[in-house]
Amino acid sequence: MNTDQTAAMHTVTLLLHNPDARAAVGALVEAHGAFTLAPQGGAPAGLVLLELGPDADGGFARMARLQDAPGVTEVFLAAPARDPECILRAMRAGVDEFLPWPVQPQDLRAALDRYLARRGAGQNPRPQAPRGRIIHVLGPKGGTGATTVAVNTAVEAARLGGPGSTALLDARPTMGEAPLFLDLDCPTTWAEAGRNLARLDATFMESLMVRHASGLDVLAAPLSLEDAGAAGPEAARAVAGLLRRMYPTVVVDGGPFLDEVALALLAEADEIVMVLVLSLPCLAGVRRMLDAFRGLDPALEGRVRLVVNRHLSRAEIGVAEAEELLGRPVAWKIPNDYEAAMAAVNQGRPLAEAAPRSQAARALAALAADLAPAAPARCPAPAGLLGRLLGRPGRARMAAAALNGAGS
Structure with missing residues (x-):
């Protein structure tokens, strides 16, 4: 040598x-x-x-x-x-x-x-790149509407910031449904990032994203157990860190399970949005999750903000009772508009398009404005694949996969 x-x-x-x-x-x-x-x-x-x-x-x-x-x-x-x-x-x-x-x-x-x-020429070994905000949306149990809140918040944030300002990361391996809510066909998932960590950069990440008509960029979750194996905690940290550098706002659709991937993504989050409904089992689940956060890292609990979904002014359990039980205030209330929400999901459209006058749509727009104020895009729009420029009916393939047990 x-x-x-x-x-x-x-x-x-x-x-x-x-x-x-x-x-x-x-x-x-x-x-x-x-x-x-x-x-x-x-x-x-x-x-x-x-x-x-x-x-x-x-x-x-x-x-x-x-x-x-x-x-x-x-x-x-x-x-x-x-x-x-x-x-x-x-x-x-x-x-x-x-x-x-x-x-x-x-x-x-x-x-x-x-x-x-x-350590490339002229670089600081720990560069201080611009930091976008990561908003992690999750529920303490299935059925609270966390994906509805995550998807619609991300769409509204993209409209505030413009195309390329917001990314939606579907972080529910084998259970991801975010593309269904937007009628998107996502041929790639973030499992590819896990398989290619050595070459993971903005250009490679852009090749995995699919642009929605609203300007939102979506990164789909793996649909198979084999792909989920590549979407581990190391991949989650790498993907979240890179998305933070590429976008002013990153919304994570997280699941109700505190596994290694979830913990890695929660540790990266600036805001943790806990979506709940006013039922005793759900409130008990919120308490358990808050206790788990406190035991793992008190800073996690400090970043949690509560959202009551499907709120009814007259309910057996009121917001004040929930706040007393949980020992923290409710930050937002999404009015109950089940028919409009289900119609939007079945059409593969955001609530603001399917039911723009609904109270739920207005509440979600206000939530997005609070969490993700308008900011210019940091990166160009993903380009290259013709399918990203054309509307493609993606719900049929995704729904078939779900019915076959790949997702739920």
Whole structure:
């Protein structure tokens, strides 16, 4: 290797407990071709890969020290992927990459490729890109109308900001229905992003999006279990982070389950919109979810805002009673307009088009104006596929998939 090649190499420090694991990971690092290993036992330098051991608190404290250490450019954390608390703590601590332990060759190579991209000529290793707002909409149980709120809020935000100002991420793998609500045929899903993390950039992301007539860009959820396997927490974080840089407003249609993907996306959210109905089972579900947020990360609970959907002025349980039970105010009320909402869904049209004079449509427009004030688009409209310029009847294929058990 000549001097120029040596100078171009990036240093990696391995802080792994097991010598055999250190040797195996070291071989993978050197096989990449752009990295060299720092001497064992020396001061950490360059990219540091830290394994989280049994003493998690000590490991996170060490990670914090490493991030401020001179000569350290980035810190990767390797830890068991099935530990949601660990994932959340890592994200809050500002870890640059999270790698499930034991490290898989393809995951390590993709992370090293992303490191090289961030370390491009003249770039800051931790660039401060403009941040859009991520609004995560979810319900404590199925049937609250969370997807109706997410889709229509996103459409209204797109109309406020203009084409290319708003993205809708359907985050319900194998259960996604957002394209059905807009009569969109989405040939690609964000599972493709999970399979191509090393090349994930704005251009690649645009190729996965489908533009609705309102100007809203939609990223569909995987419809098969095989594709859902590629839409894991690492992919979720990468997709959310990139969408935040591309759009002033990102609306996430989240499900009622707190799995690894949901936790990764919730940690990225600026606002968490909890959609509920005034029934005792639903309110109990809200309490359980708020308690779960508080246990995982108090900051999550602090970002929750409540929306009462299908609100009736005369109901057995009133808003004041719900607020007393939940210990927090209701931010918005969407009037009950079930017929208009169902007609809009069955037509594949936003409420503002299917029933523009309905009270629900007006309330959703006000909610969008509150959450996502008008802002100019940050990126050009997705282009290239002829199908994005032509209206295509997508509901038949999507509905067939749902009836066959791929979605619900």
